[in-house]
Amino acid sequence: MDQPSSRAARQESLREHNLALVAREVLSASRPLSRAEVAARTGLNRATVSRLVAELVAGRLVIEDAPVVAGAGRPATPLRPASCTVGGLGLEVSLDxxxxxxxxLAGQVVAEEVVAGDHRASAAAAVLGDLGRLAQQVAGRAAAQGTQVAGSALALPGLVAHSRLLVAPNLGWREVDPAAHLHELPGARLRLDNEARLAALAELAVAESRSFLYVSGGVGIGAAVVQDGAFATGVHNFAGELGHVCVDPAGPRCRCGATGCLETFAGTAAxxxxxxxxxxxDLSQVRSAVEQGNEKAERAVARAASALGIALAALVNLVDVSDVVLGNTLAELIEPMRPMVEAELSTRVLAAQWAPVSLRVAATAAHPALTGAARAALAPVIADPAGWLAGPGQGGFGKLSQ
Amino acid sequence: MDQPSSRAARQESLREHNLALVAREVLSASRPLSRAEVAARTGLNRATVSRLVAELVAGRLVIEDAPVVAGAGRPATPLRPASCTVGGLGLEVSLDxxxxxxxxLAGQVVAEEVVAGDHRASAAAAVLGDLGRLAQQVAGRAAAQGTQVAGSALALPGLVAHSRLLVAPNLGWREVDPAAHLHELPGARLRLDNEARLAALAELAVAESRSFLYVSGGVGIGAAVVQDGAFATGVHNFAGELGHVCVDPAGPRCRCGATGCLETFAGTAAxxxxxxxxxxxDLSQVRSAVEQGNEKAERAVARAASALGIALAALVNLVDVSDVVLGNTLAELIEPMRPMVEAELSTRVLAAQWAPVSLRVAATAAHPALTGAARAALAPVIADPAGWLAGPGQGGFGKLSQ
DNA sequence: CGCATAAGTTGTTTCAAGCAACAAAACGGC
DNA sequence: GCCGTTTTGTTGCTTGAAACAACTTATGCG
Incomplete structure (x- = not known):
């Protein structure tokens, strides 16, 4: 359903819209495109595309490669995302x-740093202080390579609203305002989001499908519904708490206070x-044990798989997705769990027969939420190039959308 | 969330967008608005609004009332939805x-007809044939009053995809193409949708909130998530099958084939x-029995309430809504069920403490899905007045009486 | 070498919205 | 009762963005 933005559109909006359209086409293409190809894909006139591309090139968001000869006709000038001019800073606090x-903009890593550490039941201020120093360091290295950081985003394993972390059960954090501990981040203001959702954003960039459910299964289990490239966030940005769906009311007590939550069956610790x-x-050791016929391990995996199947079936019945992507440590167990998960899905999903659910592993990449956070930090630039070109450095972006 | 439509925008799109904006403002206002008020609400210039309104008036979607004196200044000309010029035909096949x-366009009933009948395990062709005759009759009466039917929509208690009914368990229908049995409906093509979703649309028109979960609890239990006035439909339009969320894997077998579905605890029959x-x-008799202290009835209601609480908690955890509206026969039991449902919600919803869930009864109106279907049939006209004004209008019904 | 072909650019036209000034229709104070 | 004030709605002009068509550029092919 096309939710019409209820704002008045003026000619300026038209230009912004088309500029964003061209930018998206070039920046998220799998190969360099010529102006003529962009025109064909967008439906815009070639002349219009030329004007808009000129603006993007002047703004250093897009660069022209040397013309390439390919058959008859004037050789096309390939356009590709500029590298190392504008960047997004992704941050993550994980359990370990x-x-x-x-x-x-090309999706290449300009600079990064990952530091191991155990943050279970940690002090938020200290950890975020460390993260701030790490961010400074990495942003400094990026700047040295000519990359201006447009904004930053932080992935957290918990419930995030506006710019506060409400609760991260496994970190043991409650009511934390990370911005207060992360001073002087470059670019516009810090965006916060759930780890699973940002990991899903990274998956979205490489997956061929634009609608899927991303399940991030670790100690806690989070999920993000991606539909047509956009997130279902819910009213308060709380959507996707798959780990606390009740799988069996008679099940064990969860640290959230309820009983029989999915996490108590299929969380890593469980x-x-x-x-x-x-x-x-590590779950890879569990997988090995199952492969060697260890009965207790088999029962543990079967119990987890059945629970996961029930929870996923509820989700599919409620939000109707047909592509489930398993990420994080739970991905290790996808093969031993698959038959039972699929059995639960096919019996419990009302529409199973018309829309069978497929289950696959996420594209493997180290720390996908970190990548997703960096992409989220860059998203405002791509969604509103005009705003960025008008006032780089300034927070011209009202919308934190997408 | 501003999902950018990935089509090129031209000046024509600009006009269509603004025309739709003005139309929506006038057609869904609670009182007649002047051009100046519309300009203030939309942010458009007064001159622009005048031009657009002129088009809507010429197209008979909006009419001007006599100017009303209110204080100093030139009296405003009130604009309101035209009555009895353009209409939407809503149809419904229900169990009974x-x-x-x-x-x-003003939301007034121009003509209607409701015929009781038991359609459990009925023959689709015969029922739809009856419905077709009913539709003809009602459309004829509307035409006699000068109302041209722009389109029609059919509410069905089952899974709908594209323009086919895949399965309606309680009707006993599978793989039915209603359009094939409903010949010669007036207006553009027939739209099909789920009964719960269309009932939610009717609720949306009268509720003050624009984001809520509508639960239609009858023999089957359907639901629709409305967020910011738009539906979460899912990838195949299958979203909202709350009735088949598993509440207890050890529960009774459901007619869908799974075990422990919500319907087996909280469906009317159950x-x-x-x-x-x-x-x-009737559930009202159950309510009376509970009020009189009948123990079996109390246990039945408690069982249903607990199950409903668990299923709703799953839904709230997954899609994050904070306003649950109970419709259909289940609404009868809201008060006896409330304490237990709220208890389950507050313990099982992770974000309960920051986003408490409220539970209320739907605005009472006879056959809300019928109203919603009629509104859905009219929606394309409101969303794209330019298309309607240019397209198949004017022709069919000759001069208006009066 | 000329012709076909495709990419990109330039000048003109079209169309929608903003802007400013103005006309219309009330009120209020003297 | 007349004149300034206030708000509504309209008219003519300007601005901006995209389409269109014609043109230039650069190649391949016979």
Whole structure:
């Protein structure tokens, strides 16, 4: 459904819209495009595309390659995203590492730094102080390469509203305002979001599908629904708390206070505990045990798979997705879990017969939420190039959308 | 969220957009507005609004009332939706009635007819044939009053994709193409949608909130998520199957094939069976029994409330809504169910403390899905007045009486 | 070498909205 | 009762953005 923006459109809006359209086409193309190709793809006139591209080139968002001869006719001038001119700074606080990464418009890493550390039940101020220093350092390195950081985004394993972290159960944090501890970040204001959602954004950049459910399964289990390239965020930005869907009201008590949450069956810690393997600290060891026929491990995985299937079936019944992408540590167990998850899905999803659900592993990349955060930081520039070109450095961007 | 339409915008699009903006403002205002007020609300220039309004008046979508004196200054000309010029035809096949209703742009009923009947395990062709005759009759009466039907929409208690009904478990229908049995409906093509979603559309027109979850609880339980006035439809239009969310994997078998679906606890038939009241055929009788302290009825309601709470909690965790509207027969039981539903919600929803969920009864109106269907039929005209004014208008029904 | 072909540019036209000035229709104070 | 004030709606002019058509550029091919 096309939700019409209820603002008056003037001619300036027209230009902004078309400029953004051209920018998106060039910046997210899989190969360099010529002006003529952009015109063909967008439906704009060649002359119009030329004017708009000129603006993007002048603003250093897009660069022209040397013309390439390909068959008859005048050779086309390939256009591609500028590298190392404008960047987004992605930050992440995870249970076991801190990270900062700058990506440029081409999606290349300009600078990054990841520091391991155990942040379970940690002090927010200290951890965020460390992260701030890390961010400074990485942004400095990016600047040395000529990359101006347009903005930053922080991925957190918890519930985020506006610019506050409400609760991150596994970090043991409540009511934290990260911006207060992260002074002097370059660019416009800091955007916060859930780890799963930002990881989904990274997946979106490489996946061929533009609608899927991304499940980030670690100690906690988060999810993000991507539909046609946009997130279902819910009214308060709280959507996707798959880990606390009730799978069996008679199940074990969860640290959130309820009983039978998915996390108590399929969270990393829960599976490890149920598998009861001496000195196993990783789900890959559980997988090996299953492959070797360890019965306790098999039962643990079956229990997790059944629970995951029930929760996913609820989600599919409610929001109707047909492509489930499994990320984070839970991805290790996809093959042993697959038959049972698929069985639950096919019996419990009302529309299963017309819209079968597929299950796959996320594109492997280190720390996808970090990549997604960097992309989110850059998103305002891509969505509103006119705003960026008009006042770089200034927060001309009202919209934090997408 | 501003999902940018990925089409090239030309000046014509600008005009269409602003025309739609003005149309929406006038057609969905609670009181007649002057041109100057529309200009203030939309941000458009007064001159521009005048030009656009002239077009809408010429197209008979909006009419001018006599100027009204109100204080100093030139008296304003009130603009209001034209009545009885353009209408939408809403149709519904329900378990126990067939209905057809024409609404005009002002939201007034121009003509309607509702026929009771039991359609459980019925023959689709015969029922739809009856509905077609009913539709003809009602459309004819509307035409006699000068209302040209712009389009029609059909509400069905089942899974709808494109223009086919895939399955309606309680009707016992599968793979039905209603258009094939409903010949010669006036206006553009027939739109199909789920009963719950269309009922939610009717609720949206009268509710003050523009984001809520509408639950239609009858024999089956459907739901629709409305966010900022738009529906979350999912990838295939299957979203909202709340009735088949698993509430307890050890629960009774559902007719969908799975076990422990919400419907098996909180569907009308399930509650009646559990309450075990001789000759009760209605949930209002169950409510009376509860009020009189009937223990079996109390247990039945508690069981239903707990199940509903668990399913709603899953939904709220996943899609983040904070306003739940209960419609259809289940609304009868809202008060006896409220404490238990709210208890489940507050313990099971992770964000409950920051975004408490409220529970209320739908605005009472007879057959809301019928109203919603009529509004849906009219929606294309409001969303694209330019298309309507240019297109198949004017022709068919000759001069208006009066 | 000329012709076909495709890419990109330049000048003109079209169309929608803003702007400013103005006309219309009320009120209020004297 | 007349004149200034206030708000509404309209008219003529200007501005801006994109389409269109014609043109230039640069290549391949016979």
């Amino acid at each position: 590492f801190l990270g900062a990464r700058v990506l440029d 599976i490890l505990r149920a598998a009861d393997l001496p000195e196993a600290s | 009635f067939l209905g057809a209703r024409v609404l005009d 509650i009646l069976r559990a309450a075990d009241l001789p000759e009760a055929s």
